[in-house]
Amino acid sequence: MKTKFIALVTGALLGSGVLSAQSNDCPTMAALAYDDAKAKNYDAAYQPLLEVMENCPDYSLATYQYLERVLQDKIDNASADAQKNEYINELISVWEKRLELYPEKTSKGKVYGDIAQLKYDNEIGTKEELYNAYDRAYTEDSENFTSAKGLYAYFDLMVEMQDTGERELQDVFDIYDRVMAKIEEEENDAAEDLAPLIEKQEAGEELTSKEDTQIKYAEINLNNYNMVKNALNAKLGARADCDNLIPLYEKDFEERKSDVDWLQNANARLSAKDCTEDPLFFQVSEALHQLEPSANSAFSLGQLAEADGDRAKALEYYNEAAELEEDPSDQARIYYRIASNYKERGSFGQARTYYRRAIQARPSMGTAYLQIANMIAQSANNCGDTPFNKRAVYWLAADYAARAGRVDPSISSNANQAAASYRGRAPQKSEVFQAGRSAGEAIQIGCWIGETVRIPQM
Template identity: 75%
Template sequence: MKNRFLTLITVAMLGSGAASAQSGDCATMAALAYDDAKAKNYEAAYPALMKVMEECPKYSLATYQYLERVIEDKIGKAEEGDKAELVEELVEVLETRLELYPEKTKAGKVYSDIAQLKYDNKIGDKEELYNAYDKAWAEDVDNFTSPKALYAYFDLVVDMQDAGDRNLQDVFDQYDKVYAKIEKEENDAAEALAPLLKKQEDGEELSSKDTKKIKNAEINLKNYSMVRNALNGKLGARADCDNLVPLYKKDFEAKKGEVTWLKNVNARLSAKDCTEDPLFIQVSEALHTLEPSAKSAYSLGQLAESEGKSAKALEYYNQAAELETNKSDQAKIYYRIANNYKDKGSYGQARSFYRKALNAKPSLGSAYLQIANMYAKSANNCGDNAFNKRAVYWLAADYASRAARVDPSLASNANQAAAAYRGRAPQKSDVFQSSKNAGDAISIGCWIGETVRIPSL
């Protein structure tokens, strides 16, 4: 069918006179077809749109946009045996759109949509399906953003490894690249959300456009969180220390001089906390000798921490953070440093590093939750009267709520924490007796040094 489309396109483009003669007919045909599509009268719209595409292929991008909706509807209603032909028809529509309107079409989205169509409708074997997703990744990774497609791209490699067509290292490599992509998309969504949440928390009026942006960002964060959890579930026991250590131990002597191999092994063992095995020490020391880096310094910090050498561990962690260029990895290091300070009761320093972690990775909701926890623990020490001490819990609740919004995987625990903090904060009767009003600002002293506004109760 595609060859027929392309032939018609060629014919349609030969000679300006012929094109001019057709323009009136194209406008009439398209107007009628579009009206039916807008009214969701898809049975009538389908043949009319197909005719517009065949006879007037470059009339309007809308032809392809409407056809996509119409054929998707037909696929949804078709019997299983009839879907394959419709899927191929939709694939040809999408590819033709990309060919004729490349400036208005995202290649990564088109190719991942095509792969997903085939995946959902079981068209092709696993290798063919994987190659379809791989094409989207190779052609335009920036616009390969569908959470569902990213999961399928990983899922296929795991299934092929189970069937003996891929090895365990292939699964790990695929996990790493898909997980990194998900983290990037989460961070982009969280960065877009952060200033809008600040406006909302400060009581500023949001436009309808801002409200829509918040809704879309939160939906995206929720979907990516679900896929991230699904990836970890699918990886399952494949990534535990019992599998990782033997996999890498057998190659250590042969590859201990290869920096790239050492980096990959170090990252995998570190991520899974396989830090007590002698292999981790061997890999970390070999890597730090060959090429001192953020990864090797971080690993040596983990090693020092496991041996109870906290000062040495912090020294390595700070070195790692300064050397790290990957924002997500840098956030992990800052978060670990913050936890060290928090465990020692050095809350001011801990918050400083949690904030550095958030600057590097805005979707790191656990950092907000840790700050909320420290504020709550400090409530009795950071107010000059009983009311202001309890007001600290409003601030803690705000941070816990923010954690839930930027990282939906924490939503349940974070929202429970926020509710608990609000339960300890002044209630409506307390506000009335204090002669204060909703919206009034309360300055919180000591190490916290922030202002919180009385909410409407």
């Protein structure tokens, strides 16, 4: 009897020890699995990480971060489609579980975008299903749906469905506008981050390693978004030309001429594609301005006045449009148009004011910097007080041209050529020496320019 009692007590104690060990096992299991994952020993880390997620789901965010790496590796190296699809489904479950347990440290837009991209890259689902996956990322968290590749796929799927008759042409335009607006928003953010760092470089200040990295990633992002914009426009192709747009809107005009939203859409599309000579454009613009005076309708009436040769009236409408416009990219476009009007008339000071307003509204508008550079270069002979200082004006023109290419990769080739040309006209190293000047010395430029340029290191 005594022996039996001891056995029962021993068993109870051992059982209690096992339970205790199990309850304290998460840190041990996780530590071992994390070490293997850190060392990229993914095969060894795989099962232990799954066990940690299964038995201790809320132990640490690191579980899901390491599992993502492990499963990405397994997907990349899977030899059979069935096995690959199994890993894909596991990775999607990991992302969804992370979003459920760590919502404050996980972005819906990124998770849903990554899920959509994973399915898209591996051709899982119909075009409709894939489109809906990207649409979920955009509609539920557009702020964090920033992948250049994902944004392109989102639009591309809509185009393919329109090609097969599953969607209307207007649907393509709607998604194009949505995606292009998002890309321009991301471009502006990147250019805004880049601008003070460029100014610091141009002033000859040394950048920290963190700032060097910030420049690198800002420029990478600007390049990626520029490539997507080019691809979007190529994909849209002839769908958006006047031959398609005019019949599209003409057939619905009488029925929709009291619909402000429809008129705004038609007006913006026709204006953007310069379909301004067709009578439909005047009908749409006039109807819109009567119903609800807006930036779009004022801008369109400005275009019509400009086409009629009434430049003063055109500027009046353009300024009204700029004041009414709330979208920064569209406001920049209007300011650019006003600036170009002043530039054509030789009013460089006024033109620069409006080019700068365009840049303020849209920091990635490199063409505005390039236009300022051009005006400065044209004024070299008028804005310097000595032969040396006249040619020094070209250094300032070169700075503006170089900045244009950095904030807008789509014009980098032309901008860099312009910058090189301007530097070639500026004083060379021997001339700086002969004039008794030195690198870093500030030169004040007069007339409408009113800026300071520093002699560069050569």
